[in-house]
Amino acid sequence: MPLSEKQRENMKRKRTLILDVATELFATLGYEGTTIKKVSEAAEISFGSVFTYFKDKEALFYAVVVEPIEAFKNDVLSFNPESEEPLIELKIMIDRHMTIYASLQNYLMIVVQIIGQHNKYPEAFAKLDAFHDQFREKVKRLVENGQNKQVLIDQDPMTVATMYTSLLSGLRINSVDSRYSAFQGSFNETTMQLFGPIKQ
Amino acid sequence: MPLSEKQRENMKRKRTLILDVATELFATLGYEGTTIKKVSEAAEISFGSVFTYFKDKEALFYAVVVEPIEAFKNDVLSFNPESEEPLIELKIMIDRHMTIYASLQNYLMIVVQIIGQHNKYPEAFAKLDAFHDQFREKVKRLVENGQNKQVLIDQDPMTVATMYTSLLSGLRINSVDSRYSAFQGSFNETTMQLFGPIKQ
Amino acid sequence: MPLSEKQRENMKRKRTLILDVATELFATLGYEGTTIKKVSEAAEISFGSVFTYFKDKEALFYAVVVEPIEAFKNDVLSFNPESEEPLIELKIMIDRHMTIYASLQNYLMIVVQIIGQHNKYPEAFAKLDAFHDQFREKVKRLVENGQNKQVLIDQDPMTVATMYTSLLSGLRINSVDSRYSAFQGSFNETTMQLFGPIKQ
Amino acid sequence: MPLSEKQRENMKRKRTLILDVATELFATLGYEGTTIKKVSEAAEISFGSVFTYFKDKEALFYAVVVEPIEAFKNDVLSFNPESEEPLIELKIMIDRHMTIYASLQNYLMIVVQIIGQHNKYPEAFAKLDAFHDQFREKVKRLVENGQNKQVLIDQDPMTVATMYTSLLSGLRINSVDSRYSAFQGSFNETTMQLFGPIKQ
DNA sequence: TATGAATGAGCGTTCATTCAT
DNA sequence: CATGAATGAACGCTCATTCAT
Structure with missing residues (x-):
């Protein structure tokens, strides 16, 4: 039955x-x-x-870490690296990422702990890392696109992508004390600077 | 005796x-x-x-976290916000910070854990936070200086300072997997972009 | 219904x-x-x-222990203590018992555990004990018969019966390591010695 | 200090x-x-x-099982297999073993449990088994000696040794219910029968 | 009757802390 | 001051048993 x-x-x-x-x-x-x-x-x-x-505490932790990845993956990766207007695409992307990261308060706190103790949580860390690599790779392609179209200055695209994702993580960390919200509007424009937009 | x-x-x-x-x-x-x-x-x-x-485990942890602050504080804050050449000062500062952060492997891992668990370690967190505020404040003054001298574009100086320190932390986090060293040379130039240097 | x-x-x-x-x-x-x-x-x-x-785990265990007793009881007790030829009866009995005990591998392992922990399984132990007493009593009668007919030397019949059943159990125990089969042919003759057969 | x-x-x-x-x-x-x-x-x-x-429960159990072995080993093995008077040596040996086994009440109960569950306690079982092999081997040599001197009938010496040690274990098991003491005097003589003493 | 999710007592084990030596 | 044995609270986890479906 x-x-x-x-x-x-x-x-x-x-x-x-x-x-x-x-x-x-x-x-x-x-x-x-x-x-x-x-x-x-x-x-x-x-x-x-x-x-x-x-099954046990570890399995619960693993589920807490891994299951949400699928849920926000689509959101985070929903930008077009081949866009005809890389600057506009970039702006929209940054907006979206700021919004998503601002909403993942608890989850990102856990991510920070896993990274800080990655030897202890190898499987969970591997999953996060895989997602991060995918994320960075896609950002890189958008940067390349922008550089090809000469709307972004010449910089190593992978470096820029790495620094962009690092900045997102770092902002999250530096926002824990809630005295100021990390994700206020002015952040987006400064973040854009990282990509080296060329004024038309 | x-x-x-x-x-x-x-x-x-x-x-x-x-x-x-x-x-x-x-x-x-x-x-x-x-x-x-x-x-x-x-x-x-x-x-x-x-x-x-x-006295107890907590005191040991506290000492591990707090005592090194004094040691590297001087190094980290050893830039002149009133410099006559803010762009050059900025470049030197970034170089130094990258070097310092790269050398604080273990310590920063602990910092990440504290931030991720700041409710659990309120005193240690408060100390780190106080240092961070001081750090950010001083960076802000250098940014203001640069903007006044019109070698940096106009952005909210505190925002820029926050993003700079966030980027330093974020890079540290994203470098744990040792597949790439976070603190390679190309990073410094991209970091400089954040401040919006004006080409002369 | x-x-x-x-x-x-x-x-x-x-x-x-x-x-x-x-x-x-x-x-x-x-x-x-x-x-x-x-x-x-x-x-x-x-x-x-x-x-x-x-009903519960204990009831299952009890059933596992007690229900087979009825099944092999008849086999084990199927010898004639009043036989006209006690020596032959004895030999046949030993043969049969060796065969039965050799086939009760799993069951006897459980019996050993119960005996080793009889305080914990009082009902099961009581059943086994009752059977054992009945078994021993019947062997005793065969021994008495043999002694009366002067084909067995004089020994306390109950002692001999006890030692016989003890030997059966002990052989089972000493055979667990399967390096040698406890119930090989040569055992039967040595077992017979216990009863003190008188050469004609 | x-x-x-x-x-x-x-x-x-x-x-x-x-x-x-x-x-x-x-x-x-x-x-x-x-x-x-x-x-x-x-x-x-x-x-x-x-x-x-x-260290843990298992280590405690192991110590309980293994440490006494050394203590009674000497007693149990203190007979001379090359004796000039094997029959007398045998009688003394049986007396001693009966006495020792009667005194090891608790310990032998544990031994029974280990044998009944030997897969669960492989190390402890191995130790007991090694001792048992040594014991049996030495008894075998005494039997051979007696057979050579023609004071014991011809039987496979190893079989006799195995049955002797089995009988000791079996008696212990069958004595748990304390209604009768397994190790009363009459047991020794019947045990002697196992070896097939030849009347002079 | 058949099912398997729900329950919580009880287990072995760890470890910060105390304190006699 | 140095040492490490003593302590017991608190943990993760198991599993017989119950019971709604």
Whole structure:
């Protein structure tokens, strides 16, 4: 007797709930500071139930890190590196990335922890790294396009791409103390400078 | 019976030794992954001795984080915001910062962890934050100087300063995977773009 | 609505299947090492079904231990203590017992565990003990018969019976390492010596 | 500053105490039924102290099993297989073994559990097995000696040795229910029968 | 009857901290 | 001051059992 549709639905919701509260806790308290007990209490389920949905703490952490990647991947990569108007494309891209990164508060805090301890979380780190490489590569192509069309000054395109993604990460880090929002408007224009736009 | 000079010397060396091995361990294994036993073994002293020099684990961590600040503070802040040649000053400053950050491998790994977990380490975070504010403020003044002398384009100076320090941090983070060294030469010129240098 | 004949059959088969796989697992992994989940997987039935057939884990274990007793009881006790030819009867009996014990590999492993932990499994142990007493008593009568007919030397009959059954158990124990088969032919003759046969 | 002699003494006593209460508990409750908490309570020390003396539960169990071997090895093997009077040597040997086995109540209960679950305790089992082989081999040599001197009937000496050690183990097992003492006097003479003594 | 998600007590183990020596 | 044994709270995890479907 397989599970009814309703039960299946319920489980899906429960799993998502666990992931949500775990994301919050991992971001706030770190991997070690987050205990299964705290997760179960925050999700208002029993201790043992966490293990029904995730084999162990590591699997829960891995899911928290990896599953969102697919969700925001499309958003982050939704720019056209072959655009006829690279400068405009760039501007739109920066806007979008600032918005996305501003919304990923908790998630990025976890990312920072993984990078700071990447030896401890090799699988999760590998996934993030793979995404990052893809991201950087696509930015590079847009930079090349802009340079070819002579609307961007000549710089090593991969260097520019690396610095752009680094800046996004760095802004996130430097914004933790919430005394100032990292992602205010003036940031976008200064970020554009990195690409060396040529005034027409 | 007061301690002899020799004893005093010896204790000082022991304390420094503990801090050094602890820095390495905290950077590599994280706060929770670093145990007092591991520290004592790496320093080849007895377990109990660690507590002779540091009240508890937290105090050791705090010392590891805070004490080096004074040491590199002077280096990092050794640029002249009132320079007559802001562009040249900027270039020299970037060079120096890149060099310093490249040499602080372990320490910056710990900084990343603290920022990612700032709620957990409020005092250490506050110290780092205070330094960061001072750093940013001084960069801002150099930017203002450059803009006044019309060798830098007009942008909000604080924004530029924030993005510069963010970029330094972000580069550090994105360099962990050792496939590429974050601090290669081409980075310096692209970094300069952020400030919007005006071609003469 | 009563169960159909077919359903009843099906349930009987399922119950036997559970007992079989549980015997194998209890023998190999011990009581604690055997989990209901493993039993259900080995029997290719659902986890919950095990509880349909056995109230709890203890009941399953009890059934595994006690139910086979009836099955081999007749075999083990099928010798005639009043035989006119006690020496021949003895030889046949030893042969049969060696054969039976050699075939009860898994079961005897469980018996050994129960005896080693008899405080933990009092009911199961009591059943085994009762059988053992009956067994020993019947052997004793055959020994008395042989002594009366002066084909066995004079020894305390109960002592001989006890040592005989002890030897059967002990052989089983010493045979676990499968480097030598405990139940090879030469054993039977040496076993016979225990009874003190008088050469005619 | 190394530990003082007194402290060393104290630790030795504590370690022995833990081994003693653990032996009792393992024999009575089995490996799984024995918890570190129970051990610490029985030894009247703190929970954590058990781990000061034994790395983990498995190491404690291993020590309980292996360390006594050396202690009784000499006793068990203290017979002369080349004796000029094999029959007398045999009688003395049996007496001694009966006495030793009768005194190893708890220990032999543990041995039985290990044999019954030898896959689970491979190292401990290997040690016991090695001792058993040595034991059996030496008994075999005494049997050969007796056969050569024609005071024992001709039987395969290794078979006789195997059955003798099996009988010792089996008696131990069959004596658990304390309704009768396995090691009463009459046992020794019947045991002697196994070797096939030739009346002079 | 069959199923498997839900539960939480209880386990082994770690480790910061204390303190007698 | 140096040492390391002693302590026990807190962790991750397992699994027999229950029960809604």
